Amino acid sequence: MTWLTWRQFRAQAIAAAAVLTVLAIVLAVTGPYMAHLYDSSGIATCTRVSCGPLTNTFGNKLPWFDTVLYLLGLGIMFLTPAIIGVFWGAPLIAHEIEARTLPLTWNQSVTKTRWLAVKLGLVGLASVATAGLLSLMLTWWSSPMDSTLDIPYGHRLLLERLGPVLFATRGVVPLGYAAFAFALGVTAGMLTRRTVSAMAATLGVFAALQFAWAEWIRAHLVPPVTTIVPLNPGTISVLGIKDGFMNLQAAPTLTQQGAWILSGQVIDASGRPAQVPAIPACLGTNFQACAASLARFHFRELISYEPASRFWTFQWAETGIFVALALALAGCCIWWLIRRIA
Amino acid sequence: MTPALATRGLSKQYGHRLALADCTLSIPAGRIVGLVGPNGAGKTTLLHLAVGMLAPTSGTIEVLGGRPASGPAQLAKVGFVAQDAPVYAGFSVLDHLRFGQHLNPGWDAALARDRIDRLGLDLGQRAGKLSGGERAQLALTLALAKQPELLILDEPIASLDPLARSEFLRSLADFTASRQISVVMSSHLVSDLERICDYLIVLVASRVQVAGPVAELLASHRQGLEDLVLSYMSQASRSSTTSSHQPTPEA
Numbered sequence: 001m002t003w004l005t006w007r008q009f010r011a012q013a014i015a016a017a018a019v020l021t022v023l024a025i026v027l028a029v030t031g032p033y034m035a036h037l038y039d040s041s042g043i044a045t046c047t048r049v050s051c052g053p054l055t056n057t058f059g060n061k062l063p064w065f066d067t068v069l070y071l072l073g074l075g076i077m078f079l080t081p082a083i084i085g086v087f088w089g090a091p092l093i094a095h096e097i098e099a100r101t102l103p104l105t106w107n108q109s110v111t112k113t114r115w116l117a118v119k120l121g122l123v124g125l126a127s128v129a130t131a132g133l134l135s136l137m138l139t140w141w142s143s144p145m146d147s148t149l150d151i152p153y154g155h156r157l158l159l160e161r162l163g164p165v166l167f168a169t170r171g172v173v174p175l176g177y178a179a180f181a182f183a184l185g186v187t188a189g190m191l192t193r194r195t196v197s198a199m200a201a202t203l204g205v206f207a208a209l210q211f212a213w214a215e216w217i218r219a220h221l222v223p224p225v226t227t228i229v230p231l232n233p234g235t236i237s238v239l240g241i242k243d244g245f246m247n248l249q250a251a252p253t254l255t256q257q258g259a260w261i262l263s264g265q266v267i268d269a270s271g272r273p274a275q276v277p278a279i280p281a282c283l284g285t286n287f288q289a290c291a292a293s294l295a296r297f298h299f300r301e302l303i304s305y306e307p308a309s310r311f312w313t314f315q316w317a318e319t320g321i322f323v324a325l326a327l328a329l330a331g332c333c334i335w336w337l338i339r340r341i342a
Numbered sequence: 343m344t345p346a347l348a349t350r351g352l353s354k355q356y357g358h359r360l361a362l363a364d365c366t367l368s369i370p371a372g373r374i375v376g377l378v379g380p381n382g383a384g385k386t387t388l389l390h391l392a393v394g395m396l397a398p399t400s401g402t403i404e405v406l407g408g409r410p411a412s413g414p415a416q417l418a419k420v421g422f423v424a425q426d427a428p429v430y431a432g433f434s435v436l437d438h439l440r441f442g443q444h445l446n447p448g449w450d451a452a453l454a455r456d457r458i459d460r461l462g463l464d465l466g467q468r469a470g471k472l473s474g475g476e477r478a479q480l481a482l483t484l485a486l487a488k489q490p491e492l493l494i495l496d497e498p499i500a501s502l503d504p505l506a507r508s509e510f511l512r513s514l515a516d517f518t519a520s521r522q523i524s525v526v527m528s529s530h531l532v533s534d535l536e537r538i539c540d541y542l543i544v545l546v547a548s549r550v551q552v553a554g555p556v557a558e559l560l561a562s563h564r565q566g567l568e569d570l571v572l573s574y575m576s577q578a579s580r581s582s583t584t585s586s587h588q589p590t591p592e593a
Contacts, residue, residue, distance in 0.1 A: 003444040007437060099431065103424035107393055108445035109417045
C-alpha cells in the first residue's frame with residue numbers, strides 16, 4: 001500500500017519538495033542579512049520612547065525585496081492549506097471514482113479500509129509536513145520584521161501577531177489547517193464523486209471557515225482580558241467626530257503591546273456606555289481646557305483584549321481543534337467507505 | 343468440497359428497482375462457469391456481490407466458503423476483472439506488475455512477466471495508450487498472477503474485436519487447463535462462452551432461469567446452447583409481460 005500511495009502521489013510530492021527547496025534557498029540567502037540588521041538596530045533592547053525611531057531606521061534599511069518576500073511569504077503560507085485541500089485532498093478518492101479504478105484497487109489482497117487508512121495517513125502526513133516546513137522557514141525568516149510589529153508607534157503594516165493574517169501564517173496553526181483542509185478535500189471528493197466539484201466545495205468551505213473563524217470564533221477560545229482606562233489628554237487619541245459626538249480611544253499601554261484589541265467602549269462614571277459630546281478644546285491644542293471638560297464627565301474606556309503573551313496558547317488551542325476536526329473527518333470517510341460506496 | 347459460489351435467497355435492490363431477485367445457486371469448485379443474460383439482467387450485480395463491492399439487500403452469499411471481501415485472505419483467493427478492464431491510465435505496464443506484487447502476498451512474478459512477454463506488451467508503455475485488447479489482457483494478467491482460487495470476469499470480451507476476443511479466450515483456456523481454478527465469466531453472448539465453459543447460468547430479468555453443467559443442459563435440449571438460452575430468454579420475457587397484464591382480483 002505504501003508503494004501504491006507513493007506511486008500515485010510522487011508527482012505532487014516532488015513538486016512540493018521543489019517549491020520548498022527553492023524557497024528555502026531564497027530565505028537562507030536573504031535571512032541572515034535581515035537578522036544582522038535587526039541585531040545591530042538595538043530594537044531588541046529598546047525602551048518605549050526610543051523604539052519608534054529605531055524601528056523606523058530598521059524599516060528604512062531593509063532591502064526592498066525583503067518587504068516583497070515578507071508579503072509573498074504571508075500570501076504563500078495563507079494559501080498553502082487551501083491548495084493542499086484542493087489539489088491533494090479533493091482528487092484523492094474522487095479521481096479514482098471518475099477513472100473507475102476502484103474495482104481494480106479493491107480486488108487486490110488489501111481491504112478497502114486499509115487502503116483508505118494508508119492513503120489518508122501518508123498523504124495527510126505529507127500535507128502536515130509541507131505546511132510545517134513552510135511555516136518553520138517563514139516564521140524564522142520573518143521573525144525580525146514580526147517583532148517590530150509588537151512595538152507601539154512602530155510601522156505596523158496593519159498587522160498584529162494575533163490578527164487574522166499574521167496569526168494564521170505563523171507557528172503551528174498552519175499544520176492544523178493543512179490537516180483539516182486535506183481531510184475536508186477527501187471528504188468532499190467522496191461525497192461529490194467528482195474531482196472538480198470536490199475542489200470547488202473544498203475551496204469554498206475552507207475559505208468560509210477560515211474567515212468565520214478569524215472573525216467570530218478565535219476570540220472566544222480564551223476569555224479576553226478587560227481593563228478600564230481613564231480618558232484624559234495624556235492617554236486619549238481623538239479619532240474624529242461623527243454626528244456631533246467624539247470618537248475617543250485610549251492609546252495602547254505597555255501591557256497591551258502587540259495585543260489584539262477586541263473592543264473599546266467609552267463608559268461614564270456609573271459604568272454605562274456613553275457617547276462623548278464634541279468638546280472643541282480637545283480637537284485643538286488647548287490641553288488644559290480639554291482636561292477640565294473631560295474631568296467633569298469622568299469618561300473612561302472599557303477595553304477588552306487578548307494580550308500578545310497568549311499567542312502560543314491560542315496557537316496550540318487552535319491547532320488542536322483543527323487536528324481534531326481533521327481526524328473526525330477522516331473517521332467519517334472510513335465509516336462512509338465501510339457503509340456504502342462502490 | 344466447498345462450492346466456489348453459494349447463494350441463498352440473494353437479492354439486491356436499488357431504490358425501487360430490483361436488480362437481483364431471490365437468487366439461490368451452488369456452483370461447484372473447478373468449473374468454468376458462463377453467466378449469460380441480456381444487458382441489464384443483473385449479471386454485474388451478482389458478480390459485484392460475489393467480490394464484496396456490493397452488500398446484499400437480503401439473502402446470503404458465500405464465496406469459497408467465506409464472506410466476500412471480508413479480509414485480506416478472502417481477497418487473495420478471488421481474482422476479479424471488472425467490466426471494461428480498468429487499469430491506471432498513468433501507470434506503465436511495469437508499474438502495474440509492481441502494483442500487483444506490492445498488494446498481493448501470493449503474487450507470481452514469473453507468471454506475470456511471462457504472460458506480458460508472450461503478449462508482446464512493452465513494459466514501459468503507459469496503460470492509457472494500450473488498445474482495448476491489450477488492456478483486457480493486462481487486467482487479466484493482474485488477476486491471474488495473484489494466484490486466485492476463483493477468477494471472476496465481468497464481460498471481459500464485450501468491447502474487444504473478434505481477433506482480440508479469440509486470443510483472450512485462448513489465453514484464458516490455456517491457463518485454466520493446467521491448474522485447479524474456478525472461473526465465473528459473464529457475457530450477453532452465449533457464443534462467447536460456448537467454447538470454454540462447462541457450466542452455465544442463465545440470468546434474465548433479475549432472476550436465475552437455469553443453472554447446471556453444460557453437458558446436462560445439452561442432454562435435455564438437443565438444439566444447442568444458443569437455442570436453449572434463447573428459449574429461456576423468451577420464456578422469461580413472456581412471463582414478465584403476462585404477469586404485468588394480469589387482471590387484479592378487484593377488477
